[in-house]
Amino acid sequence: MPSKPDAMTDTLDAPGGTPAPDATGARPFISVKNLKTYFEIRGSVFDRLMGRDAGTVKAVDDVSFDLAKGEVLGLVGESGSGKSTLGRSLLGLVRATGGSAVFEGQEIVGLDERSLRRLRSRMQMVFQDPHAALNPAMTIAQSVGHPLKIHKRAKGAEDQRRQVVAALERVGLSPAETYMDKYPGDLSGGQKQRAVIARAVVLDPVLLVADEPVSMLDMSVRSKILQLMIDLKQKLGLTYLYITHDMATAKFFCDRIAILYLGRIVEIGEASALYAAPKHPYTQALLEAIPDPDPNHTLPRNLPRGEIPDAAKPPHGCAFHPRCPRAFAPCGWEIRDLTGLLEARWAGMAEADHQAERALIGTPKIPDGPEAASRLPAASGDGAALLALLEKIRAEDPAEPFWTGVKAMHAEAGHVTIDWHTPVTPRLIAGKGTAAACHLHDPALAAHLPKAADGA
Amino acid sequence: MSAAKPHPDTPVVSVRDLRVYYGTPKGPARAVDRVSLDIRAGETLGVVGESGSGKSTLGRGILGLLPEGTGLAGEVLYKGRNLVTMTKEELRRMRGPELGLIFQEPMTRLNPLMRIQEHFEETLRQHHPKLSKDEIRQRSLQALGRTGIPPTRYKHYPHEFSGGMRQRIMIALALVLEPTLLIADEPTTALDVIVEAQIIRLLADLKRTSGTAVMLITHNLGIVAEACDRVAVMYGGKIVEEGNARQVFADPKHPYTRELLASTIALETRKLHTIPGAPPSLITPPPGCLFHPRCPDAMKICAAAAPPEEQLEGRRRVQCWRHSATGAIPAGQNAPLGREEISVAFEA
Ligand SMILES: Nc1ncnc2c1ncn2[C@@H]1O[C@H](COP(=O)(O)OP(=O)(O)OP(=O)(O)O)[C@@H](O)[C@H]1O
Ligand SMILES: Nc1ncnc2c1ncn2[C@@H]1O[C@H](COP(=O)(O)OP(=O)(O)OP(=O)(O)O)[C@@H](O)[C@H]1O
Ligand code: SF4
Ligand code: SF4
Ligand SMILES: [Mg+2]
Ligand SMILES: [Mg+2]
Numbered sequence: 001m002p003s004k005p006d007a008m009t010d011t012l013d014a015p016g017g018t019p020a021p022d023a024t025g026a027r028p029f030i031s032v033k034n035l036k037t038y039f040e041i042r043g044s045v046f047d048r049l050m051g052r053d054a055g056t057v058k059a060v061d062d063v064s065f066d067l068a069k070g071e072v073l074g075l076v077g078e079s080g081s082g083k084s085t086l087g088r089s090l091l092g093l094v095r096a097t098g099g100s101a102v103f104e105g106q107e108i109v110g111l112d113e114r115s116l117r118r119l120r121s122r123m124q125m126v127f128q129d130p131h132a133a134l135n136p137a138m139t140i141a142q143s144v145g146h147p148l149k150i151h152k153r154a155k156g157a158e159d160q161r162r163q164v165v166a167a168l169e170r171v172g173l174s175p176a177e178t179y180m181d182k183y184p185g186d187l188s189g190g191q192k193q194r195a196v197i198a199r200a201v202v203l204d205p206v207l208l209v210a211d212e213p214v215s216m217l218d219m220s221v222r223s224k225i226l227q228l229m230i231d232l233k234q235k236l237g238l239t240y241l242y243i244t245h246d247m248a249t250a251k252f253f254c255d256r257i258a259i260l261y262l263g264r265i266v267e268i269g270e271a272s273a274l275y276a277a278p279k280h281p282y283t284q285a286l287l288e289a290i291p292d293p294d295p296n297h298t299l300p301r302n303l304p305r306g307e308i309p310d311a312a313k314p315p316h317g318c319a320f321h322p323r324c325p326r327a328f329a330p331c332g333w334e335i336r337d338l339t340g341l342l343e344a345r346w347a348g349m350a351e352a353d354h355q356a357e358r359a360l361i362g363t364p365k366i367p368d369g370p371e372a373a374s375r376l377p378a379a380s381g382d383g384a385a386l387l388a389l390l391e392k393i394r395a396e397d398p399a400e401p402f403w404t405g406v407k408a409m410h411a412e413a414g415h416v417t418i419d420w421h422t423p424v425t426p427r428l429i430a431g432k433g434t435a436a437a438c439h440l441h442d443p444a445l446a447a448h449l450p451k452a453a454d455g456a
Numbered sequence: 457m458s459a460a461k462p463h464p465d466t467p468v469v470s471v472r473d474l475r476v477y478y479g480t481p482k483g484p485a486r487a488v489d490r491v492s493l494d495i496r497a498g499e500t501l502g503v504v505g506e507s508g509s510g511k512s513t514l515g516r517g518i519l520g521l522l523p524e525g526t527g528l529a530g531e532v533l534y535k536g537r538n539l540v541t542m543t544k545e546e547l548r549r550m551r552g553p554e555l556g557l558i559f560q561e562p563m564t565r566l567n568p569l570m571r572i573q574e575h576f577e578e579t580l581r582q583h584h585p586k587l588s589k590d591e592i593r594q595r596s597l598q599a600l601g602r603t604g605i606p607p608t609r610y611k612h613y614p615h616e617f618s619g620g621m622r623q624r625i626m627i628a629l630a631l632v633l634e635p636t637l638l639i640a641d642e643p644t645t646a647l648d649v650i651v652e653a654q655i656i657r658l659l660a661d662l663k664r665t666s667g668t669a670v671m672l673i674t675h676n677l678g679i680v681a682e683a684c685d686r687v688a689v690m691y692g693g694k695i696v697e698e699g700n701a702r703q704v705f706a707d708p709k710h711p712y713t714r715e716l717l718a719s720t721i722a723l724e725t726r727k728l729h730t731i732p733g734a735p736p737s738l739i740t741p742p743p744g745c746l747f748h749p750r751c752p753d754a755m756k757i758c759a760a761a762a763p764p765e766e767q768l769e770g771r772r773r774v775q776c777w778r779h780s781a782t783g784a785i786p787a788g789q790n791a792p793l794g795r796e797e798i799s800v801a802f803e804a
Contacts, residue, residue: 227730
């Protein structure tokens with residue numbers, strides 16, 4: 001367990017998603033329940049030509065967590081996992097489409113714009129790109145003082161100036177006079193991010209949603225800004241939602257961590273537990289993939305394959321299954337996985353061999369949802385030959401997780417029918433340490449576990 | 457390989473005293489200042505340093521890809537010729553089949569209106585006009601296959617690929633010409649950590665099988681440790697330390713290398729470490745050692761004279777007075793450098 005920079009943090013002994021109640025012992029500071037933010041995408045003509053049609057992106061899908069006052073919760077995940085959308089939904093900057101988010105007793109979902117604006121002086125956001133976050137035509141004093149104007153918090157010019165000076169000094173831009181009349185272009189990247197943070201704290205907020213605040217900064221500047229955020233937490237009693245894709249800074253800064261994948265929390269718990277014993281294969285992969293200057297560290301051979309899939313057409317069952325090195329029968333296997341398997345096989349195969357295989361395999365129909373059985377057309381019309389090829393592919397790599405999902409294959413006239421194991425969508429299961437949404441940790445599914453995959 | 461493999465110990469490229477000056481309204485900026493380095497066949501040299509230390513400028517300088525009007529001096533010796541004095545046309549013909557380049561943002565390098573197939577056809581036709589259509593297809597699919605792109609995607613457009621796949625395509629486009637030297641400028645910076653690890657693994661595998669010399673520019677020390685044989689650490693346009701990557705990380709000699717490693721936040725980090733101050737101005741650099749205003753080890757001499765480059769054991773070198781030959785520092789000049797606290801006004 002790393003020595004936490006903050007000694008004031010409550011010790012949290014509740015499992016998984018629930019922190020200890022805050023000092024007042026009453027309601028949690030922030031309580032998020034089944035929050036959903038869906039985006040309807042209307043495909044353009046061009047999109048439809050490219051085979052992408054209208055649909056729904058479940059950017060945040062059924063997310064629940066509590067946050068205690070003074071706590072730092074990390075939201076970690078790859079690009080497109082929904083981290084920013086979740087943070088913005090909490091502040092009402094994008095409208096959640098369902099569920100609930102209660103901030104200091106006030107429901108945010110469905111709240112009118114005026115009440116939201118009032119609340120937003122208590123909740124502020126720091127963005128990734130300090131260059132884009134500051135208006136290049138405004139002086140630093142104008143930018144930092146802007147929220148005071150909007151929220152009518154300054155009693156005249158003198159008071160406004162006094163508050164801006166205090167905010168700049170607070171973030172280390174000192175003496176403030178040196179910076180007040182400068183433009184963003186005159187500042188270094190780290191100084192700009194300090195100014196952005198000054199603007200975020202000038203209204204004395206209680207919650208800071210920090211969306212990748214150090215990702216674009218150099219290593220030596222990163223630790224300075226992180227140190228500043230830790231200092232501010234102690235001085236101002238801030239609560240943070242720290243959004244990042246970097247497991248290392250999250251480990252250092254956060255009390256608890258939520259790992260997101262395609263809009264869902266796949267693992268959540270105390271940082272110490274999550275790093276000591278990550279349960280979800282995705283969390284494990286994120287940790288193993290970190291390039292490490294330690295000369296004794298080497299990248300694992302079994303990196304998850306591929307990338308985050310199209311959020312408008314998420315994989316069935318567990319959304320991580322096409323990439324998961326430990327996926328097994330109930331994880332949601334489907335015909336798209338066979339297509340992916342064949343593509344990987346054909347990459348780099350001798351042209352003639354590839355052509356020979358392709359001559360047998362037709363293009364399957366992709367269903368909208370899970371189906372009990374799928375049809376793979378035989379391009380040559382010969383179902384038996386196609387089945388023989390599939391069996392040959394299976395025999396060449398029987399350990400490939402895909403085959404755990406195939407209950408049976410039958411050759412029929414003109415196609416092969418593949419019967420699937422029923423997909424099960426994993427739910428967060430609390431246990432010792434973190435709560436994880438993975439069938440490997442579901443006792444009810446243990447019977448399906450391949451023996452070799454046990455005990456890891 | 458298009459060319460005969462050089463002897464493993466003969467450098468594929470030797471850079472000597474390379475200098476690059478950008479013209480700015482405030483005067484010339486010395487972005488690369490007397491840099492020398494060698495890269496051998498099958499070797500990957502990592503170039504690390506903070507933003508603005510001159511990494512990209514060095515890579516572009518070697519390939520002759522600097523903007524019009526940029527000052528360039530020194531030597532880039534490749535197959536017995538100095539690239540610095542070559543004509544633009546000669547250089548253009550070498551880029552691709554001899555000298556390859558991979559950028560950070562693949563999308564800006566791929567034409568959105570052209571299929572992947574057309575990108576390969578254009579590239580191969582330009583440098584190998586005699587190839588038949590069939591040969592082009594064969595070579596392209598083979599290069600794509602090595603980077604994990606299946607033949608079923610050959611006719612797709614760039615936007616139909618994910619970021620990681622686009623970067624794989626860029627790598628395949630560089631590899632299809634079988635360059636002798638490949639310069640990759642932050643090829644994974646825009647990618648997620650798992651995809652980044654996949655690409656790093658891919659580059660390491662390709663290097664092993666092809667014997668290409670690679671210069672990998674990155675600000676991520678972890679990537680260097682995992683993918684590179686050697687590392688050059690840049691500060692203010694100079695290479696301040698160079699050596700075997702494992703040795704440099706296990707036992708950094710230059711105070712800047714040491715401080716940079718210490719300030720890198722890793723899973724093991726228990727306490728934040730920062731380097732006070734900011735990188736030097738390239739237009740009005742500080743006198744003496746460029747790092748002296750921030751160096752915890754600075755001595756009197758460091759503020760007065762630039763440190764000589766010292767060769768250490770085993771192809772390792774460092775520019776720091778602390779490692780200079782005995783007797784090189786005049787008497788009394790090795791006392792600690794007294795100075796004022798670094799003001800926050802100069803913070804990065
Ligand atoms: N306004 C929007 N309209 C439609 N789709 C959106 C919108 N905003 C986000 N999305 C989609 O929602 C998903 C989650 O996006 P989000 O930006 O929250 O991810 P993220 O985890 O912050 O990623 P990154 O690390 O790249 O910032 C993505 O698939 C994204 O394309
Ligand atoms: N075209 C240009 N004109 C003037 N100055 C330039 C130009 N290109 C780069 N510079 C300056 O030269 C210095 C070195 O830049 P360079 O891009 O080589 O650094 P780098 O190490 O690649 O940084 P980064 O990590 O940010 O990519 C910087 O101070 C930069 O501002
Ligand atoms: S449920 Fe667990 S084992 Fe199955 S695919 Fe998902 S992460 Fe992998
Ligand atoms: S020469 Fe002096 S100032 Fe420069 S790195 Fe060495 S000790 Fe530090
Ligand atoms: Mg985001
Ligand atoms: Mg660069």
